[in-house]
Amino acid sequence: METAISAQGLRKRYGDHQALAGIDLSVPTGTVLGVLGPNGAGKTTTVRILATLLEPDEGSAVVAGYDLATQPREVRASIGLTGQYAAVDERLTGRENLQLIGVLLHLGRRGARQRAAELLERFDLVDAADRQAKTYSGGMRRRLDLAASLVARPPVLFLDEPTTGLDLTSRLTLWDMIREQVAGGVTVLLTTQYLEEADQLADRIAVIDKGLVIADGTPDELKRKVGGERLEVSVSDAADLAAVARCLADVVPGEPAVDREGRTVSVPLEGGMRTIAAAAVGLEALGLEPEDFAVHRSSLDDVFLALTGQRGRAEAAGQPQPAGPEAQAEQAQYTTKEKQAV
Structure with missing residues (x-):
């Protein structure tokens, strides 16, 4: 090409x-x-x-x-x-x-x-x-x-x-x-x-x-590059987070990520459907009914945040950020005259 x-x-x-x-x-x-x-x-x-x-x-x-x-x-x-x-x-x-x-x-x-x-x-x-x-x-x-x-x-x-x-x-x-x-x-x-x-x-x-x-x-x-797909399990009662984390740890190697404020536990979805099925069986055996059970795929927001450390979601929502030296210089120099020259 x-x-x-x-x-x-x-x-x-x-x-x-x-x-x-x-x-x-x-x-x-x-x-x-x-x-x-x-x-x-x-x-x-x-x-x-x-x-x-x-x-x-x-x-x-x-x-x-x-x-x-x-x-x-x-x-x-x-x-x-x-x-x-x-x-x-x-x-x-x-x-x-x-x-x-x-x-x-x-x-x-x-x-x-x-x-x-x-x-x-x-x-x-x-x-x-x-x-x-x-x-x-x-x-x-x-x-x-x-x-x-x-x-x-x-x-x-x-x-x-x-x-x-x-x-x-x-x-x-x-x-x-x-x-x-x-x-x-x-x-x-x-x-x-x-x-x-x-x-x-x-x-x-x-x-x-x-x-x-x-x-x-x-x-x-x-x-x-920033993590691929993750299985996320949300519960209505924060007291169930520990049990969910133990269940998912038995399914996927590594330590599950626990978000106590969001009452969510997540793990990398390395085994695809096998991981999903095993997690569902494990939760059912514990008698836990998740509030939400979903596969989350990394978004460009996640990529932006991981690579630059900036608030990618704020930019995606169109919220203004303070302009740095380059942005200020460009705003001053980008004129109608220059556009017409092109």
Whole structure:
């Protein structure tokens, strides 16, 4: 399989802060790479470098077959970019925004009008096409922003936290649109703080922390790294926890994990159905009726928490975290002018 995005040893420093400490990435053509990491980890700096908006201090990269250092114009002609903040002109209508970008991309006035009409139809913005963008809802602005990044039909698409702040319906709509692009052969690099989003969309996931890729693999591979499946038994009476723990210890080698507050005992599910059956028989022999008896599979929340030590569930819920030096610098520098330059 061909590689659409390749990066080796990318480094970037903001003053005394090392934003990237040697990032290596590889994204096969027609796939989605999800990039996860806490605020300030280096996600947006990586996107900005690969989109030619920022020069690395060290390292090299090839995007859509073009070298980042020697062929930046060709790279820009081959990519689309949707950043963390919608970069649309609020004084223009949705149609005018898309037509303007088409003209700037040398589609010609007729070609720009035709492409704008196609995208307005596809992104369900026809009814609002001739309203000023400032009247759009948050979800509509993000759809328009994504449409703008697709005017030139780029083979590579960078999406930097594209659904942050959207309601569930708008997020699901954007997910479908992203899947459609990938089905058409587009390669996507997606940064996100919604772990479910990465699980739903990404073929592979790279976890970045402190400017380095600390884990890389498919969602299932990463989940297996932090413990795979576990059998969890919950009881209504905390007094039964000791008996449940002894029962499960007879079924699976090792010490069961006991959560007294949650009244739950869990063990690694190493033997599959045999372990489940033996545990059920053992509990029945003790006369214990569990409140809950379930197999728990590690989630990306568990992966994120285990790998970075951050509150993955807080990020998955969209709760803000304090911005580090990199995040503050990026927010100040990521402008509409830069987006239009792409």
